[in-house]
Amino acid sequence: MTPDELTDLENIKRLKYAYLRCLDQKDWQGLRELLVEDATAAYSGGRYTYQGRDEIVGFVERNMGREQFHSSHRAHHPEITLEGDRAAATWALEDIVVDSEWNFLLIGAAFYEDVYVRVGESWRIQHTGYRRSFEMTLPTTSIEGFALTASWWGTDGQSSLPVM
Amino acid sequence: MTPDELTDLENIKRLKYAYLRCLDQKDWQGLRELLVEDATAAYSGGRYTYQGRDEIVGFVERNMGREQFHSSHRAHHPEITLEGDRAAATWALEDIVVDSEWNFLLIGAAFYEDVYVRVGESWRIQHTGYRRSFEMTLPTTSIEGFALTASWWGTDGQSSLPVM
């Protein structure tokens, strides 16, 4: 690969990382800017499908907007194929959600199939979608002594655990 | 590093990513093609040791073949040393298994020590092995309300959770 191709790979990875950072920090304006206007999404094996940036961001904001909804989405294992000003990629996702209002924990895994396009000097998301390997949920009230000990919103990101 | 060396690093990372994708998608033929014929494996601190591609793939298929065995193996933190047509690497593993037949959850972490070889234009696995940092299991029946809400095989990768 040439330095230009290696740079494209690095920049596409960073696009995905920024997308997931915006998601978990609830930065909806930042998220918008990473998607082209006619972007499409097919989450959860296509069960949650959206057309256009407005629909996608609307879906995410409605379902992940509450500050009691704490999420960690981590993308692993990028296998990116460059095709000039387009690129396709497979990623492995793991996600954790702990909801301190509805008292549930979710742990999931999936494989993404994304498409990116070059817009000027940078890359944007044209399509994103994933199919679940598994997803499990449990009520946190079922576990005696379960505690949320830090929250980005509730505790300024600080833990309440003692240290030595 | 030269562009060629940077390309080798990228291609070795993708070899590992493809290996783990094949593992979690139960693509045994795909897995075979990533190993050289005389590849060796020493999983779990050497407790599960195999000689040759047939033994390795056989072990994996016997133990991870059931569709109720849902796994997510994620490799992090590649520290790769290139030595011409060979390479050595350390990786940090986290893995989750949720088994909906035997009703257990497993969460583990480990460090891989791998060896790769260049075969023609591509890289293959010569040796793979890991030592566990920890591994924990629990019966999912011990948690009231535990549910598997999506499965690659059981639900076509779709979640049964409602969204807004």
Add this chain to the structure above:
Amino acid sequence: MTPDELTDLENIKRLKYAYLRCLDQKDWQGLRELLVEDATAAYSGGRYTYQGRDEIVGFVERNMGREQFHSSHRAHHPEITLEGDRAAATWALEDIVVDSEWNFLLIGAAFYEDVYVRVGESWRIQHTGYRRSFEMTLPTTSIEGFALTASWWGTDGQSSLPVM
């Protein structure tokens, strides 16, 4: 980006990977060598703040030194900005702790904001700090049948689970 810049990115990533490997393997001497002498740390939204390599390594060693404290710290999503001989980076952390003496499980997520400096041919950590997205804990004794089935220290990294 030039090959030199791409190499800097790779080397900075490896610095972070080595830091987390030393942490989880309890290699305190290895950890020391990755920090400049006047390094600073602000963990957990700044609640745990330390000045200088001695204070940082002392904090880590006091709190994570016991062999019953099994940790997996995984850094994802590097967004690195090079500025000559300095660099700033955002990372997404997920960490798991399973403590077999105090019988608790911790699962957390956070975003790091780090600063690195070039020292001779290599990179070192000048500042590291993270803010928690969330952190949850539970007593493992609350889950009937919970078991630690492998430990780097307690079982030489081998699992006690049967395989076929």
